[in-house]
Amino acid sequence: MTAPTSRAQSGWKHDPPPDRAWKGRPGRARSAIAAEQDRAAGGRHRRSVDLGKGRFARASVELKVLPDTRRIRAYLRWSDGGKSPARYLGQVEHDTRAANLAEGWKMAWEKGLLTEEPPAEGSWASSPSVRAVMRANRSKDTRPELRLRSLLHKQGLRYRVAARPLPELRRTADLIFAKPRVAVFVDGCFWHGCPEHLRESHKNAEFWRAKIEGNQARDTETDRLLREAGWTVVRVWEHEDSDVAAARVIGAVRGLPTAHHEPD
Structure with a gap:
């Protein structure tokens, strides 16, 4: 370097x-x-x-x-x-x-002006590095989400942000297109267990493994429930190329075949 x-x-x-x-x-x-x-x-x-x-x-x-x-x-x-x-x-x-x-x-x-903030009492994050990962993986308005929204908006698509596809089901999609019934989820690599980028924590490894596996099981259940209700689900990894992701969403909205996570 x-x-x-x-x-x-x-x-x-x-x-x-x-x-x-x-x-x-x-x-x-x-x-x-x-x-x-x-x-x-x-x-x-x-x-x-x-x-x-x-x-x-x-x-x-x-x-x-x-x-x-x-x-x-x-x-x-x-x-x-x-x-x-x-x-x-x-x-x-x-x-x-x-x-x-x-x-x-x-x-x-x-100069001694900085410190590493200790975890809050009862926090799951046992180290600064784990806290940093958790903070970086925000649940809303992440950079991949904003980039995807911008690309879709430029193509003339309009959508709702952070909304429930099914009001009675407590599952929130990052974007929903109500008329074509398309729900888009932008999944963080850490929280959703990306097979390419997930780095397992060495501390509390069993806890974090169970937490992420639980999230994956919830994702699978969400996809099933939405499909049974007539929705098309598009899942995008946060690391995925934004143009490729936008093309998949556009295809789903316009009635072309689409899929869940797809490799780069």
Whole structure:
């Protein structure tokens, strides 16, 4: 892996740094911004500031350029009771925003500003890594869901989000197309036991195996009940190519043959 290029190597010592070194893309969703910070920090569980008395805040690294010095400065910011404290971390000199964010998080840890938030009392997650996986696998408005919705909307399809295909059945689909009776589920690799990407936890292995197998059994039952009620079920893995997934959904809505999970 090639090491990030420094400012001195890249030749912008006497010029303003390029936007790619510190600016984020405009118009990004909040989920995309949070994911960028998670990657740079090494996981969401490594972004916590201890506020005392059992309280924690989720921090972010902010990059700024001072016009008079032409240097990129990194700051750690978080929220606390309506206020937004900030701590200066230092100057960063890499050619990419990702590398400079990672450097900022490293500085924050070296300065002792961060901590790994302990699990809540009674939490199933026995380690920061497991908590990170659980938090990353949100149940609604995940990045794969948003991307799929966007592609379907561009094709003129209209749908309901996070709704029950059968009101009397407590099973919620990520998307439903009422008239053609198509229910779409976007399944997370962790919670639904993706055969390609599931990494079994070494701690509480039996518990997590039972939990995931229970989810799979529930998925199978949901599919059966919906099919018996005249619905077509399309299941999409979160890792699946969005264009391929959208094509399967469009095919189902328009009456073409479709299937459950399909390999990439």
